[in-house]
Amino acid sequence: MSNRTINFLRIAMVILMLLSMGLLIWQHFGMSRVLRIDTQTPYQITALDDRSQGGASVAKFARNQGALQLQCDLQKNQYEWPFCEMSIALSNTAQGVDLSKFDRVVFDMDLRGPEFKKVRVYLRNFEADISKLDDPLSSKVNELEFAPPKGEAFSVPLKYFRVASWWVDDRDVPIFSSDMRLDNVTQIEIATPGKVQTGLHQIEMRALEFHGKWLSLTQVLTLIVAAWLIFCFVWLFMELLAYRERDQTKRARMHELETINRVLEIQAEVLSNKIQLDPLTGALNREGLRDFLLQQWQGEMPMSAGMSVLFADLDHFKRVNDHYGHAVGDTVLRQFAQLVLSEIRSSDALVRWGGEEFLVVCPNTDLAQAAKLAEKLRASVANAAWPDSMTVTCSCGVAMRAQGEEFSSLIERADAALYRAKDNGRNRVELG
Structure with a gap:
């Protein structure tokens, strides 16, 4: 049972106590x-x-x-x-x-x-x-x-x-x-x-x-007893629901870990690389992301664990490689990674997802906070000084994990938001 539900029941119990005493006093001195x-x-x-x-x-x-x-x-x-x-x-x-x-x-x-x-x-x-x-x-x-x-x-x-x-x-x-x-x-x-x-x-x-x-003492007492019985049945029902939820959570933990592993095994060529850092940018690779997630929750990610992810993509990066060469393109990727690392928290993770696509994983972060971070990153990229005085921008897709949502679904929603940002003109943030 959540703390919010427990607090609600406690408040309801206090109100019911006050109403019971008030009704008895009213029956005796008034009514x-x-x-x-x-x-x-x-x-x-x-x-x-x-x-x-x-x-x-x-x-x-x-x-x-x-x-x-x-x-x-x-x-x-x-x-x-x-x-x-x-x-x-x-x-x-x-x-x-x-x-x-x-x-x-x-x-x-x-x-x-x-x-x-x-x-x-x-x-x-x-x-x-x-x-x-x-x-x-x-x-x-x-x-x-x-x-x-x-x-x-x-x-x-x-x-x-x-x-x-x-x-x-x-x-x-x-x-x-x-x-x-x-x-x-x-x-x-x-x-x-x-x-x-x-x-x-x-x-x-x-x-x-x-x-x-207007109401006899017997009727008032009957009404009070009935109200308390209903309250006790509601409390018991909520306890049973909480017990069932805890049981389902325990059963889902292993499935959640297996889901994380399956998602991170999509790219076979990346999984073959056992190192955890991308050698070009210093960001985590997918293997590093898996270890980050496992360490974050000490091997178990609860169904209710909150997190948000940001999918960031450098706009028109192919033009950078075609016009300035791959060496300059690599410099831009490294500078982008360092810029992002300087803006995020130590508890967040930057992952190079592939090419010019990067993933930022933010534990214990709601959608509004993640969107604010994404907008901050977008503005920082647009205002930064880049090699050869070029103009570099990025598009971001942001999504927050729903209760019990699989990690793969979370990434898919952030990815879909990123594509909407591209379709809507780039250099913008979209929420998924």
């Missing part, structure tokens, strides 16, 4: 949602009492002084369980409000009346298998009876609501449908408790708020 019911609520609110069941209690509802008020004249007659209630219709259809996404309800209310200390709250949940639109009492009754503190809000976790046993018995509900559910609440009822004295009572509710989180 809140609230459903509020007060005097501004758009829901329909009505007063109900026991007169429909033969009782004598009278309930009246009003919105007064920033509060929802239920006035109840509670009376007893032959009806055993007198009551008054405030009914808040969240929906008039089978589609109610999902309160299961909230975890607590806050009551801001006051109770007035003789020994009026408790209030009963019903959350009616519409469930298709047991509820009917034409029968309001068929919606499941989740009830809670409590004594709210006077003059202050009171918060109750929704988990304390229970399905009313009297409703289960009255409706003959199957056991598998008798669980507490708040996922489709169509009606909220605030009522007098089961035991309360007769007389005038008042329920004044300033607000009713349901509080919850």
